[in-house]
Amino acid sequence: MGIPTEVDPDINSDDCYDGSDLPFDWPEELKEFTPSRPITKDQFIDFETDGKEPYPGYAEELADWKDRNDEFQRRVLEAQRGQAN
DSSP states (O other): OOOOOOOTTTTOHHTTTTTTSSSOOOOOHHHHOOOOSSOHHHHHHHHHHHHHHHHHHHHHHHHHHHHHHHHHHHHHHHHHHHHHH
């Protein structure tokens, strides 16, 4: 059958994980990465494709956010496991 190439327009990815079933509040700062300085679309694409930072420290900021987000996700899974028992 192959890999789907189109996404159903009625599907909203935010609805798949809206936080309503979380055992605690999802911190605003972890919902979406916001760099400390504004960046352009072209700078974002350059970083994602070539690893070129839009400004010194951007990669570190993003890595820190990802680490905090991973830790939050781990806490959610642990709490959900506790609720299932």
